Amino acid sequence: MQSTPQSLLNRDRVSGLIFLLVCLIYGYQTTQIQLFPGDEYEAFTARTLPYLLTTAGIIMSLLLIVMSPAKSPTEQNCNTGSGSSLDWRLLTAFVVLMVAYGVGLTWLGFVLATSLFLLAGFWLLGERRKAVLLGASFPFVTVFWLLLTKVLDIYLEPGYLFLSL
Amino acid sequence: MLEGILAGLSTAVMPTNLMMVMVGCFVGTFIGMLPGLGPISAIALMIPITYGLDPSSGMILMAGVYYGAVFGGSTSSILINAPGCSSTVVTAFDGYPMAKKGQAGKALALAAYASFTGGTLSAILLLIAAPALAQVSLSFQSSDYFALMLVGLSAVAAFAGKGQVLKAWMMTILGLMLSTVGIDKGIGVERFTFGLTDLMDGFSFLLLAMATFALGEILYSILKPEPDTSAEENSALSEIGSMKVTKEEVKEVAPVAFRSSILGFFVGVLPGAGATIAAFLSYGLERNLAPKEKRSEFGKGSIRGLVAPEAANNAASSGSFVPLLTLGIPGSGTTAIMLGALISYGIQPGPRLFIDNPEIFWSVIISMYFGNLVLMILNLPLIPYISKLLAVPRTVLLPMIIFFSITGVYLVSFNTVDVFMMILIAVIAIFLRLATFPLAPLLLGFILGGLMEENLRRSLMLSDGELSFLWERPITLSFTVISVLVLVAPILLTAFNRRRAKKSVFVDECD
Numbered sequence: 091m092q093s094t095p096q097s098l099l100n101r102d103r104v105s106g107l108i109f110l111l112v113c114l115i116y117g118y119q120t121t122q123i124q125l126f127p128g129d130e131y132e133a134f135t136a137r138t139l140p141y142l143l144t145t146a147g148i149i150m151s152l153l154l155i156v157m158s159p160a161k162s163p164t165e166q167n168c169n170t171g172s173g174s175s176l177d178w179r180l181l182t183a184f185v186v187l188m189v190a191y192g193v194g195l196t197w198l199g200f201v202l203a204t205s206l207f208l209l210a211g212f213w214l215l216g217e218r219r220k221a222v223l224l225g226a227s228f229p230f231v232t233v234f235w236l237l238l239t240k241v242l243d244i245y246l247e248p249g250y251l252f253l254s255l
Numbered sequence: 256m257l258e259g260i261l262a263g264l265s266t267a268v269m270p271t272n273l274m275m276v277m278v279g280c281f282v283g284t285f286i287g288m289l290p291g292l293g294p295i296s297a298i299a300l301m302i303p304i305t306y307g308l309d310p311s312s313g314m315i316l317m318a319g320v321y322y323g324a325v326f327g328g329s330t331s332s333i334l335i336n337a338p339g340c341s342s343t344v345v346t347a348f349d350g351y352p353m354a355k356k357g358q359a360g361k362a363l364a365l366a367a368y369a370s371f372t373g374g375t376l377s378a379i380l381l382l383i384a385a386p387a388l389a390q391v392s393l394s395f396q397s398s399d400y401f402a403l404m405l406v407g408l409s410a411v412a413a414f415a416g417k418g419q420v421l422k423a424w425m426m427t428i429l430g431l432m433l434s435t436v437g438i439d440k441g442i443g444v445e446r447f448t449f450g451l452t453d454l455m456d457g458f459s460f461l462l463l464a465m466a467t468f469a470l471g472e473i474l475y476s477i478l479k480p481e482p483d484t485s486a487e488e489n490s491a492l493s494e495i496g497s498m499k500v501t502k503e504e505v506k507e508v509a510p511v512a513f514r515s516s517i518l519g520f521f522v523g524v525l526p527g528a529g530a531t532i533a534a535f536l537s538y539g540l541e542r543n544l545a546p547k548e549k550r551s552e553f554g555k556g557s558i559r560g561l562v563a564p565e566a567a568n569n570a571a572s573s574g575s576f577v578p579l580l581t582l583g584i585p586g587s588g589t590t591a592i593m594l595g596a597l598i599s600y601g602i603q604p605g606p607r608l609f610i611d612n613p614e615i616f617w618s619v620i621i622s623m624y625f626g627n628l629v630l631m632i633l634n635l636p637l638i639p640y641i642s643k644l645l646a647v648p649r650t651v652l653l654p655m656i657i658f659f660s661i662t663g664v665y666l667v668s669f670n671t672v673d674v675f676m677m678i679l680i681a682v683i684a685i686f687l688r689l690a691t692f693p694l695a696p697l698l699l700g701f702i703l704g705g706l707m708e709e710n711l712r713r714s715l716m717l718s719d720g721e722l723s724f725l726w727e728r729p730i731t732l733s734f735t736v737i738s739v740l741v742l743v744a745p746i747l748l749t750a751f752n753r754r755r756a757k758k759s760v761f762v763d764e765c766d
Contacts, residue, residue: 133719184477192661217648
């Protein structure tokens with residue numbers, strides 16, 4: 091069977107190549123670690139373990155690239171087929187929502203940011219009942235906030251937006 | 256030793272710690288019953304809570320969650336054929352056919368009794384083995400520790416599963432690489448910080464564990480949704496039938512539970528082997544030992560086939576505490592998280608733990624008895640009620656768990672950069688999972704990285720930069736040989752299998 095570029099680049103080989111790249115960057119950064127005068131005569135410096143890891147990492151990634159069996163185009167089609175059941179759109183929406191929650195914690199404060207995050211999270215997963223959407227977000231977060239601040243005595247910043255008012 | 260046991264007992268029976276065992280078992284059972292979430296995720300979710308507790312209570316809570324999660328996983332295996340974690344996959348082989356025959360109650364009760372037997376017998380073995388091993392390991396030097404860590408890391412990679420050994424090694428190396436980020440503890444220079452102050456202290460263990468095993472798991476279940484089984488599980492639980500086990504059945508399974516517990520414990524002690532391998536091994540052993548007429552029942556609802564893996568996986572869970580408590584080497588991803596938590600409490604794990612912090616050492620062991628009791632006496636009758644919690648729809652449950660994961664990290668540092676870093680690591684973890692890279696070795700490498708570098712530094716300094724420290728002491732040499740064998744064996748085995756396969760193809764072609 092003739093090897094096509096598609097059959098040569100299977101998932102394992104791509105992973106191996108990425109890992110090789112990571113190891114090379116790590117290895118380059120290792121050369122940038124500061125050494126003190128006289129360190130070249132020391133048996134162990136801050137660069138020793140990183141150098142060992144770089145070498146081991148490069149060997150492992152090369153082994154993965156070389157040892158992984160090339161797949162036929164049919165097998166690749168099968169793989170793509172299984173990949174279609176992955177809901178990338180929903181995952182991306184959640185990642186954006188979590189990043190927005192991180193920003194919201196600083197600007198809106200814990201209660202508002204968390205309530206909005208939960209509300210949006212329920213909505214994204216298909217929850218449409220108003221009682222659940224509102225009941226499981228704002229009251230739940232308020233109780234949780236009271237528990238943190240009044241019972242456990244944890245100080246939570248109110249958020250820049252409220253501080254500037 | 257007696258003093259230590261008494262100190263541990265008095266710590267374990269403190270009302271707070273008894274409550275921790277109960278809470279841990281309940282929470283663990285609940286999380287373990289959720290498809291896709293196993294003991295490792297359950298424990299990762301608990302870490303931020305344990306930071307507010309004293310080390311003994313924290314460890315007791317985590318141990319309780321561990322048992323509870325394994326038990327919860329068995330419940331969903333039996334009732335709906337959906338194992339919560341890999342160690343309970345074998346339970347479904349005979350547990351689910353029993354449930355289909357209308358004997359779900361009996362299967363649950365047998366599983367609980369088997370777990371109790373496994374947990375109790377292994378706790379007794381732990382009580383004997385741990386101090387003995389700790390005494391031996393007191394004579395260890397830095398070179399022994401370094402070689403021992405190599406054994407731990409190579410064993411975890413070797414047991415990673417077919418075709419995953421190389422990937423497990425790569426993940427271990429990645430974990431070790433991550434452990435080198437931050438200010439070097441020996442010399443005090445910055446490494447891989449890119450001038451960012453947030454990276455000066457390196458990656459936080461909490462952040463990495465939560466990102467890979469709590470947030471990562473939930474995001475993965477969002478990416479690849481599993482069917483919502485809560486309704487199915489609830490209906491299965493509403494008609495579980497009688498939980499009574501007859502005398503004849505007890506007589507039949509008692510030796511099975513005993514053998515499987517002993518086997519499970521010793522498999523659990525091996526670094527990397529863990530509860531899953533123990534369950535499979537004991538199932539295979541019991542099938543071979545069973546009389547002919549009973550052997551045919553395996554896979555169709557055999558009580559021997561249910562009891563063997565259940566006793567073994569619980570015994571292995573306790574067994575995995577032996578290397579953790581005595582050598583400071585975790586045997587699995589779950590105990591790796593516990594080791595990380597111990598280090599975060601400022602406690603030095605290893606043989607000195609038994610001398611310096613006897614109350615932690617012994618209270619964890621003693622609380623295992625209580626944990627097993629709680630699981631059998633309280634959790635078993637309460638299973639139908641605990642499962643009511645599963646009626647909370649997935650649409651509400653998943654955002655809540657994400658919220659608890661993020662808040663868990665945020666409330667420790669109050670730094671939103673940690674939140675962003677956690678999201679980034681969780682996304683990377685998803686890609687790694689999709690590429691079938693195991694994540695437990697990553698965490699293991701990260702946790703052991705600092706200790707390993709420290710011991711390598713000392714060994715090299717003492718041997719004047721010569722690698723001879725690896726074979727000069729008999730203990731070090733033994734560990735070095737074991738790690739080389741463990742490392743080389745899977746490669747040789749793969750090469751041998753390939754050669755055999757080629758040969759058979761050649762013979763076929765000749766025919």
